[in-house]
Each structure stands twice: as structure tokens, then as C-alpha cells.
Amino acid sequence: MTRDEATRLAHDVGKYVARIARNAPAEGPFPAALVPMLVKDLYALPGGKRASERFVELAPDEVAMAPLHAALTEIDALEERVRAGDDEACRRACVRALEVEAALRAYAREAR
Amino acid sequence: MYDAVVPRLLVIEDGNEYEEFATLFLADRFEVVAVHSAAEALEAAPGTDAMLIDLRFERARDEDLLGDAGEAAARLFAGDLERARRWLKEQQGTLILGALREAGHDQPAVFVHDFPPRRLANLARLYGRVGAVPTFDAAAIVRTLESLA
Amino acid sequence: MSSMRRHPLSLVLAFALAPLGLAACAGTEPVDGGLSGASQWAAARALWHIDRDPAAYRAWIEIDPATPEGREAHRLLAEAEPHYRRGIERVRGGDPEARESFERAVRIAPMDPVLYLPLARAFRDQGRADTDNPHLFIRAAEYYRKFIALVPHDPRTEEARAELAEIDPEGSRLFAPPGEVGEAASQPLPAPQEVATWPLWVAVAALALAVAAIGLLLWRSRERLESLDSLAERKPELHPAIHYLVSSLRHELLKHRIGAVGSAVDALREGRASEAQIEFLRGRLYGGEPLTDAWHGHLAAFRRALGPELDLHRADKHFRAGGRAIEAIAKLEKRLAAGDARAFEKLSTAHATLRELDKRLGQLAQRLVRTSVDGALFRDVVDAVRGEYAAGAVQLDEVVIRSPEPAPFVEVFRVDLVLVLKNVVRNAILAVASEEPPRRIGLDVDTHVELTGEETVRIHVRDTCPQELTTEDIYARRMSRGLGLVTAALSRYDGAIQVEPADGEWAKSVVVRFFRAYDEE
Structure with a gap:
């Protein structure tokens, strides 16, 4: 994967998938006001695609990508509960989103 | 750090993700002013205290882009005009910042992008008070803007 | 048995082929001290990079280090010296690939002639260790003679003469100093022209050795064991092929069959695997083509593309570990099905080994596509073009090569960058061919900061041909001139x-x- 492709992956998926996840309060119930934006981050990125869809479009065929794919698959499985504002589901989705973001950022740095 | 009672943050992007983010997480520190092109940014810049700039303007219309695609194609992309346009979109935020600086707007500016250190240093040399945070991290953005003030 | 003994003529070949320029050394005059710094530097560079004259060292070292040209000359000499010393060490250690260090050094600057003595000794010692191979002594004698001829006033010249006499009593007499006791002293000294002829016969001998050794190298190479990293380091022209093969292995086997089951392997080891995960794991690891067949299929593809002598299982520890891990996984099927906890552990270990292999291959693939734009690259390009019939026939007065430290990198396969530059350099040389002297070309590189903060690497190929050339011409000519x-x-x-x-200058x-x-x- 080229430097540009890795940068694009980190930008299009990593940066946006963690937009709410990184800033949500660490404790207490997940704020209802953040749920619509969390839903956007996970299931309707800029361009309208789910994070997992955009990931599949851009990710290279590498072993290192498999855990990220698994994380995004888990996020997809949580969709109904996240949309409903389920606290546990939102928290879990945020944890997985942050994992994806950190891994893609590290990957893009390695590709430089 | 800022003279105004409520400092104004100029958000420059091609969509509305930065504006949404700033409204939710930076509104206690800034009045958010969002624009979507270089022309709008030049118009809105006076009276703002800081800038939050998107790097990639992939949803922007060709006619709204700063930069000469023909010149870039010849000089950088072996005459490939389409590739040059794509590059202008991918790097548009830096070009808009350049235009703002040229027009005399020297407010601290922050990108949400994980620039290689060497490139960020180049941007600082070119455009003065420029910083970057790698992710949408409200606390880090505020810290960076304060460090540049 | 040392590698030297396994490959007795490889060092001989290395040095017969290494352009250390033996033949021309004795009669070369130093560069005229009356020349300007720039002219002196140009002449000195031509002496080495065009003529490959080992006396070039003297011409380089005599350029005033207070001048920009002198600084550059001394910098390049200093840059080359560790490579020469490393090459000598490799000869001493019997490394059959010692040639690499010398080739690298030769592209940068001439060798300090005092190094011919340790070089000669290294060959002599190898010759003593490998008594079946007289060529090593011939080579040692050759370098003793060069040392004596090029640095006759070095305090170790007497030692060198004595050591030369031990291995070549006949030949050493030609190099005895005036007044030396013994047989040499009792005979008239050879006439100067006789001394001047020795390089010729040594050169002829070197050529004959080279021809003989090429055949032996071809035979020997069938047995060579080499890791993929080493092959990539040695043969940049294979980078695209290696990149493709590595990518295929990573995609088809390491990702889809190994990487894909990572979560299931972890879950199995931790005793929390679901039925679905176990079924998925069974399908990926044991369904379809057996893993071992797939693995060996990939290794066979490497051999087909890169040469039958490439035995990655034997020569590359990472592939060896990967192969063992594949074998281990293949043998675990029944024990995994039976729920054997130790089998889960073994699977986890083998899986980690393959993940490590994948990571290393990823790093290798990334390295392959990055090229340092440095003086060595430029010298390779110029040497390659000068080796061609038409461009080689052009009388160049100067080839100016400049490169910054540290050299910038570009994300381009080296072989492709060489292809691009060879075309441009060839056109520059052919363009100046039709002009009056001085015919000069130059290669240098700088970087430019774009308004986006990115940097571009600009490689300049300059020439002295006044004929107009436009960018449009280049694109228009591309079909007829290889562009x-x-x-x-x-x-x-x-x-x-x-x-x-x-x-101005160009x-x-x-x-x-x-x-x-x-x-x-």
C-alpha cells in the first residue's frame, strides 16, 4: 500500500469513525445528544457510506487489517442498539472505533 | 489568549463534519463560524480569532478550488490534469490557508490531520502559526490553538 | 568449511570484474597543478568516473580542500573509504560477495592506494587457507605490485616486497628497489619501459581470469543460498518482481487463510471460541487446498521468477520459521478437532510466527519501493549509459555529479527510476555529441517545498548542448526515443x-x- 493510500484510509475511516468516540465523556451515561453524530460516524461517513464499507473499499489485503475488519463488523452488529442510544452499545462501539482509528493512524505513519 | 469576549473560530471545510464537531465540543470556548470555500473564508476571516481547517476538500466543486490545475499538471503530474485536480482537492486546506495569509489573516490555524513532522515544519515556515492534531480531539485542538496564540 | 572454500573462485571473479583499473595506473601523470579548481576537479573526476584510472586518487586528494571542489572531492573520498575497507574485511572473511562493497565504493570515489596492501594480504591469507586455489595468490601478488607501484615511498613498501617475494619470487624481482642485496641487486635494474609494461600482462591475466571465472560463477550460483532481503539488496532490478511475489503471498495465504482466523485462534486459546468461530477456523485452515501445498506453491513461484537457486526455506530464517509454522498447523487438525488444549497453544504460537513473517514481508515490500536519490544512483545511471555503444562512443569532457547529504527518498522502484534517468542521460549525451567541446553533462538533485508543505525532489540532468529542447518536445519525441x-x-x-x-554554466x-x-x- 502506498503512502497516499494509507493516508487516505486513515483519513476517510480512522479520523471520522472516532470523531465522537474520542470526545464523549468517559463516565456517566452516554449523552443522548451525541447519539445522532455517533451514528453518522459509524454508519454514514462523509459520502454516505458505513465505516465498514469505506474500510473494505480502501483497506489493503494484509493480515494487519483483519482485526480492524473484525472491529468494524462488531460495530455494524451494534447498529440497532447504538441507534436506540443503548449506553453499553454506544460505549462498546466507541472503544472499537478508537481502536480502528489508532491502528489506521499507526499504519499510515509506517507507510510514510 | 483572545481579545474578544467570546473568541470566534473560523471553521473551513467542504462538508459539515467540522462544524458539527466544533458546535458540540468547542462551543463553550468559541463562537463557531463555518465556511466552505476559499472565497467564503477570505470574506469571513476578518473578526475571527482562530481557524480550524479541513485539509481535504474532495466534495468541493472544481470551480471553487484554489490552485492552477494546468500548472500543477505540467509541473508535477506529467500533464495529467485529472490527477492534478485531485491533488488540489486533497491539499486544498493548505492552499486556502496560504491565500488567507497572503490577505493578511494571521490567526492561529489548526488542521485535524496527522502530518509528518517535516511537513508540519514546512507549513509553519510558510504560514507562521500553524498546528495540527491527528484526530478530532477537542482538548488537543484548544491546547494547540492556545500554544499558537 | 569456510564460505571461501565453498566458492573458491568467487573472489577472483569479483576482483577481475571490479573496475579497479589496474592497467592504466603506472604511467598516469598527476593532474596539472596550473588548472583552475573547477577544471582540476573536472579532470580528476573524469580520470576516475570515465577512465577508471586508480591514479585518480592522487588527483582527487591534491585538490585544495579549502575550495568547494576540494571539499567535495575529500567528502567523496571519505564516503568511499569505509566501503573499500569493508570490502577488504569481507575478502579477509572469505565472503564470496565482497564484490558488492567494492562496486559500491568504486561508484563513489577512487581507493586510497595504501589500501592495496591490506587487500593483498587478505587475498594472500585466503590463498593460504585454500591451497587448491592458486588464483588467490595471483590476485594477492597483483595487489602487492599495485601498492608498491603507486605508493613506493610508504614505510611498509619493504614489507610488501618481502611478502610479494614469498608468494611470487619471480615477479617480485621486477619490484626490487635499487641496491637491494641478493639476486635482484646483482642484476641490472629493468629499464623504465619494462616496468611500465607489467600492468599490461597483469591486465591480460585479469581478463583471462574473468572469463574463466564467469563460467564458474554461473555454475556456483546454482548452489548459492541467499535470503530474500539479501537478494533484494543485491539486485534492485528484481524489486518489482519481489514486491509482486511478496504481495501475492501476503494476500492469498497470510491474510485470507492465516490473518483471517486471528480472532478465532485467540478465542480458542482462551477457551471462549464459539461454534461459528471454530467452523470458520476449520474452513480457512483445513478446507480447500492444503496449507502446505499453498505455501510450497508460493515458494515455487519465487523460484520460478527469481531463479532456481533461491531456496528460501534453507537460506531465509524467516521463511524457514514460516514453513515450520505452516507444517505445525497442518499437523494439528485432528488434535484441534478433539479439543486438545495444548494444540490450541501450538496453533497460537504458529499463528504468531506467521503474523511476524507477514509483518517483516510488509516492511520489505515498503523498502523495495523507496529509493535514495544519491550520488551512487547517479553514478550507476551514468555508468550504465556509458556502457552502451552509442553513448559510450561520445567523448565527454566532464560528468558532474552532485548530491546532498542526507539524500532524499522517493517512492519509486529503483529500477524504474534508473530507467527514467537513463533515458534522459542518454539523450543528453547524444545531444552534446554533435556539439563542439567541451561536452559536459551534469546530474544533481535538490528539494523544493510546495505551497502545500509537501516537498518535491527535483533531479536535474544538465548538458551543454545549445540546441533548443522544450517540454513539449520531450513528450512529442517519446515514441521515437524511448521516452x-x-x-x-x-x-x-x-x-x-x-x-x-x-x-549560465549549462x-x-x-x-x-x-x-x-x-x-x-
Whole structure:
């Protein structure tokens, strides 16, 4: 994967998938006001695609990508509960989103 | 750090993700002013205290882009005009910042992008008070803007 | 048995082929002290890079280090010296690939003649260790003679003569000093012209050795064991092929069959695997083509593309570990099905080994596509073009090569960058051919900061041909002058080519430009 492709992956998926996840309060119930934006981050990125869809479009065929794919698959499985504002589901989705973001950022740095 | 009672943050992007983010997480520190092109940014810049700039303007219309695609194609992309346009979109935020600086707007500016250190240093040399945070991290953005003030 | 003994003639071949320029050394005059610094430097460079004259060292070292030219000459000499010393160490250690260090050094600057003595000794010692191979002594004698001829006033010359006499009593007499006691002293000294003829017969001998050794090398290479990293290091022209093969292995086997089951392997080891995970794991590891067949199929593809002598299982520890891990996984099927906890552990260990292999291959693939734009690259390009019939026939007065430290990197396969530059350099040489002297070409590189903060690497190929050339001409001529390949490569790597106007010293400059790959992190 080229430097540009890795940068694009980190930008299009990593940066946006963690937009709410990184800033949500660490404790207490997940704020209802953040749920619509969390839903956007996970299931309707800029361009309208789910994070997992955009990931599949851009990710290279590498072993290192498999855990990220698994994380995004888990996020997809949580969709109904996240949309409903389920606290546990939102928290879990945020944890997985942050994992994806950190891994893609590290990957893009390695590709430089 | 800022003279105004409520400092104004100029958000420059091609969509509305930065504006949404700033409204939710930076509104206690800034009045958010969002624009979507270089022309709008030049118009809105006076009276703002800081800038939050998107790097990639992939949803922007060709006619709204700063930069000469023909010149870039010849000089950088072996005459490939389409590739040059794509590059202008991918790097548009830096070009808009350049235009703002040229027009005399020297407010601290922050990108949400994980620039290689060497490139960020180049941007600082070119455009003065420029910083970057790698992710949408409200606390880090505020810290960076304060460090540049 | 040492590697030297396994490959007795490889060092001989290495040095017969290494352009250390034996034949021309004795009669070369130092560069005229009356020349200007720039002219003196140009002449000194030509003496080495065009003529390959080992006396060039003296010409280089005599350039005043207080001048810019002198600084450059001394810098390049200092840059080359560790490679020469490393080459000598490799000879001493019996490394059959010692040639690499010398080839690298030769592209940078001439060798300090005092190093011929340790070089001679290294060959002598190898000759003593390998008594079946007289060529090593011939080579040692050759370098003793060079040392004596080029640095006759070195305090170790007497020692060198004595050591030469031990291995070549006949030949050493030619190099005995005036008044030496013994047989040499009792006979008249050879006439100067006789001394001057020795390089000729040594050169002829070297050529004969080279021809003989080429055949032996071809035979020997069938047995060579080499890791993939080493092969990639040694043969940049194979980088695209290696990149493709590595990518296929990673995609088809390491990702889809190994990487895909990572979560299931972890879950199994931790005793929390679901039925679905176990079924998925069974399908990926034991369904379809057996893993071992798939693995060996990939290794066979490497051999087909890169040479039958490439035995990665034997020569590359990472592939060896990967192969063992594949074998281990293949043997675990029944025990995994039976729920054997130790089998889960073994599977986890083998899986980790393969993940490590994948990581290493990923790093290798990334390295392959990054090229340092440095003086060695430019010298390779110029040497390759000068080796061609038409461009080699052109009498060049000067080839100026300049490169910054540290050299910038670009994300381009080296072989493709060489292809691009060879085309541009060839056209520059052929362009100056039809002009009156001085016929000069120059290669240098700089970086430019774009308004986006990115940097571009600009490689300038300059020449003294006053004929007008425009960027449009280059694109128009691309079909007739091989530039079609150039523009295809530029397009693949986000590069460009442009003609820039004269800057005084040169008539024009063709600029090849790529984005800089950041290398500091």
C-alpha cells in the first residue's frame, strides 16, 4: 500500500469513525445528544457510506487489517442498539472505533 | 489568549463534519463560524480569532478550488490534469490557508490531520502559526490553538 | 568449511570484474597543478568516473580542500573509504560477495592506494587457507605490485616486497628497489619501459581470469543460498518482481487463510471460541487446498521468477520459521478437532510466527519501493549509459555529479527510476555529441517545498548542448526515443519531466520530479 493510500484510509475511516468516540465523556451515561453524530460516524461517513464499507473499499489485503475488519463488523452488529442510544452499545462501539482509528493512524505513519 | 469576549473560530471545510464537531465540543470556548470555500473564508476571516481547517476538500466543486490545475499538471503530474485536480482537492486546506495569509489573516490555524513532522515544519515556515492534531480531539485542538496564540 | 572454500573462485571473479583499473595506473601523470579548481576537479573526476584510472586518487586528494571542489572531492573520498575497507574485511572473511562493497565504493570515489596492501594480504591469507586455489595468490601478488607501484615511498613498501617475494619470487624481482642485496641487486635494474609494461600482462591475466571465472560463477550460483532481503539488496532490478511475489503471498495465504482466523485462534486459546468461530477456523485452515501445498506453491513461484537457486526455506530464517509454522498447523487438525488444549497453544504460537513473517514481508515490500536519490544512483545511471555503444562512443569532457547529504527518498522502484534517468542521460549525451567541446553533462538533485508543505525532489540532468529542447518536445519525441517508458513511469509514480532554461554554466536542464517520501520517522 502506498503512502497516499494509507493516508487516505486513515483519513476517510480512522479520523471520522472516532470523531465522537474520542470526545464523549468517559463516565456517566452516554449523552443522548451525541447519539445522532455517533451514528453518522459509524454508519454514514462523509459520502454516505458505513465505516465498514469505506474500510473494505480502501483497506489493503494484509493480515494487519483483519482485526480492524473484525472491529468494524462488531460495530455494524451494534447498529440497532447504538441507534436506540443503548449506553453499553454506544460505549462498546466507541472503544472499537478508537481502536480502528489508532491502528489506521499507526499504519499510515509506517507507510510514510 | 483572545481579545474578544467570546473568541470566534473560523471553521473551513467542504462538508459539515467540522462544524458539527466544533458546535458540540468547542462551543463553550468559541463562537463557531463555518465556511466552505476559499472565497467564503477570505470574506469571513476578518473578526475571527482562530481557524480550524479541513485539509481535504474532495466534495468541493472544481470551480471553487484554489490552485492552477494546468500548472500543477505540467509541473508535477506529467500533464495529467485529472490527477492534478485531485491533488488540489486533497491539499486544498493548505492552499486556502496560504491565500488567507497572503490577505493578511494571521490567526492561529489548526488542521485535524496527522502530518509528518517535516511537513508540519514546512507549513509553519510558510504560514507562521500553524498546528495540527491527528484526530478530532477537542482538548488537543484548544491546547494547540492556545500554544499558537 | 569456510564460505571461501565453498566458492573458491568467487573472489577472483569479483576482483577481475571490479573496475579497479589496474592497467592504466603506472604511467598516469598527476593532474596539472596550473588548472583552475573547477577544471582540476573536472579532470580528476573524469580520470576516475570515465577512465577508471586508480591514479585518480592522487588527483582527487591534491585538490585544495579549502575550495568547494576540494571539499567535495575529500567528502567523496571519505564516503568511499569505509566501503573499500569493508570490502577488504569481507575478502579477509572469505565472503564470496565482497564484490558488492567494492562496486559500491568504486561508484563513489577512487581507493586510497595504501589500501592495496591490506587487500593483498587478505587475498594472500585466503590463498593460504585454500591451497587448491592458486588464483588467490595471483590476485594477492597483483595487489602487492599495485601498492608498491603507486605508493613506493610508504614505510611498509619493504614489507610488501618481502611478502610479494614469498608468494611470487619471480615477479617480485621486477619490484626490487635499487641496491637491494641478493639476486635482484646483482642484476641490472629493468629499464623504465619494462616496468611500465607489467600492468599490461597483469591486465591480460585479469581478463583471462574473468572469463574463466564467469563460467564458474554461473555454475556456483546454482548452489548459492541467499535470503530474500539479501537478494533484494543485491539486485534492485528484481524489486518489482519481489514486491509482486511478496504481495501475492501476503494476500492469498497470510491474510485470507492465516490473518483471517486471528480472532478465532485467540478465542480458542482462551477457551471462549464459539461454534461459528471454530467452523470458520476449520474452513480457512483445513478446507480447500492444503496449507502446505499453498505455501510450497508460493515458494515455487519465487523460484520460478527469481531463479532456481533461491531456496528460501534453507537460506531465509524467516521463511524457514514460516514453513515450520505452516507444517505445525497442518499437523494439528485432528488434535484441534478433539479439543486438545495444548494444540490450541501450538496453533497460537504458529499463528504468531506467521503474523511476524507477514509483518517483516510488509516492511520489505515498503523498502523495495523507496529509493535514495544519491550520488551512487547517479553514478550507476551514468555508468550504465556509458556502457552502451552509442553513448559510450561520445567523448565527454566532464560528468558532474552532485548530491546532498542526507539524500532524499522517493517512492519509486529503483529500477524504474534508473530507467527514467537513463533515458534522459542518454539523450543528453547524444545531444552534446554533435556539439563542439567541451561536452559536459551534469546530474544533481535538490528539494523544493510546495505551497502545500509537501516537498518535491527535483533531479536535474544538465548538458551543454545549445540546441533548443522544450517540454513539449520531450513528450512529442517519446515514441521515437524511448521516452514512452519514461512518461509511463512518471504517471505511475506521480512524477513529471520538464525542461528548464540555461543557468549560465549549462545550456539547459531536464528536470525529473517526484514527491519526496519522508524518511525521518
